Amino acid sequence: MSDRTPQADVPDASARTRTTGGGAAATAPKQVNTAxxxxxxxxxxSLVGMIIVLASMGSMTTRLQQSGQVSGGxxxxxxxxxxxLNVIFGILFIAAYVLFAVxxxxxxxxxxxVLLIVTVLSLPGILGGYGIGALQVVLGVIATILVFIKxxxxYFRSGRAPRA
Incomplete structure (x- = not known):
């Protein structure tokens, strides 16, 4: 007989852990890591969408000029x-999204x-961004569902335990 621990009992090294109020480490479920x-x-x-907007800047200017409603300048x-404004708010949004995810x-x-609220607010974006907006909304909805089911x-409820 071997005194080695079966592989199934060894926690995944990539899984994030945190300490609960009692001092025991709680491992984030796979759903949380997937989310x-x-x-x-x-x-x-969002970054890809921002790059697309920057790349299409010339065509937007041309369309506005050809409409005849505004001058070239x-x-x-x-x-x-x-x-x-798109770049400034885009960078702030990306940084906040990553920070909240961490x-x-x-x-x-x-x-x-906060991520639930951001996901709900991003629902109108499903129509924009050359399909990227739709993909972003779908991924955000899936991630949000994952963090709200068992x-x-x-895992999130265990963090509310009274501190020792």
Whole structure:
């Protein structure tokens, strides 16, 4: 007989752990880790969408000029302001999304709630971004569902235990 521990009993090294109020380490369920990577994929898709917007800046200016409603300089300025705001808010959104996903993976229930709100607010984006918006919304919805069903919900609930 071997005194080695069966492989199934050894915790996955890639799984994140946190300490609960009693001092015991709680391992994040696979659902939480999967949701984390889905949220990261959403952030990457936001970056891709931002790059697409930047790449299409010239065609937007041309379409505005050809509409005849604005002059060339006004069209360039309007597109420039729009793209600048898109990049600024896009970078802030990506950074916040990743930050909230990291905290969610560590077991912060508030981060799970924030990601739920962000996902709900992103639902209108399903129509934009050349299909990237739809993919981002679908991934966000799947990730949000994963963190609200068992055993993930129990993982987040265990963080509310009274501190010793």
């Amino acid at each position: 984390f990577w889905l949220y990261i994929a959403c952030a990457v898709l 006004t069209a360039s300025a309007a597109v420039g302001i729009g793209v600048t 905290f969610m993976r560590r077991g912060a229930n508030w981060a799970r709630i 055993p993930a919900s129990e």
